[in-house]
Amino acid sequence: MADLKNKNFGALLLDMQWRFVQRVSEDERHPLIESQNETLDFFAERNLPLVVIGYVWEDSEYNEIPSPIVEPLRERLESISNKVSLRRFDPRDGSSDNAFTQRGLEENLVNLGVTDIILMGLSATGCVYKTAEGALTRGFNILTANTLIADEKGKESLRKGREWYSANGKFFETHGDLISYVGARV
Numbered sequence: 001m002a003d004l005k006n007k008n009f010g011a012l013l014l015d016m017q018w019r020f021v022q023r024v025s026e027d028e029r030h031p032l033i034e035s036q037n038e039t040l041d042f043f044a045e046r047n048l049p050l051v052v053i054g055y056v057w058e059d060s061e062y063n064e065i066p067s068p069i070v071e072p073l074r075e076r077l078e079s080i081s082n083k084v085s086l087r088r089f090d091p092r093d094g095s096s097d098n099a100f101t102q103r104g105l106e107e108n109l110v111n112l113g114v115t116d117i118i119l120m121g122l123s124a125t126g127c128v129y130k131t132a133e134g135a136l137t138r139g140f141n142i143l144t145a146n147t148l149i150a151d152e153k154g155k156e157s158l159r160k161g162r163e164w165y166s167a168n169g170k171f172f173e174t175h176g177d178l179i180s181y182v183g184a185r186v
Contacts, residue, residue: 010114014121023152100134142169
């Protein structure tokens with residue numbers, strides 16, 4: 001991926017609903033949410049676009065987006081004006097973990113002028129990975145950081161994914177490194 005100035009960055013926040021977040025170990029959960037909050041602050045300050053994606057289950061309590069995004073993130077999301085929220089289908093129906101199979105995602109990103117997608121959320125080797133593949137096949141560039149994604153399978157699973165993210169996009173050790181990179185280009 002070329003290092004060009006004035007890229008059109010946007011972010012996808014994937015599946016940060018309690019139903020998924022509770023599966024991540026406590027020692028990973030809080031740093032993950034704090035890193036995402038700091039990245040959301042950066043997006044809010046620069047009015048960069050964000051797409052929030054969450055599943056819709058048959059259970060009525062899970063059908064609002066961005067609720068039930070975990071509370072610390074929900075508060076931050078309210079400060080971002082350049083945001084689109086999309087619902088995904090019930091994961092139990094056997095459909096794809098790739099959020100690009102959700103009608104409207106690609107169209108929203110194109111309409112927002114996004115060419116480079118910062119990926120945040122769960123699961124690094126599941127939905128985030130499949131969505132990253134979907135982004136690449138549609139011509140988007142991908143970026144993420146070790147501190148912005150997690151996996152319910154733990155850090156070992158994330159380490160295996162690191163090579164794939166590095167080979168197919170830009171992978172940063174910390175969200176601060178990613179923010180510096182993006183900040184120098186917007």
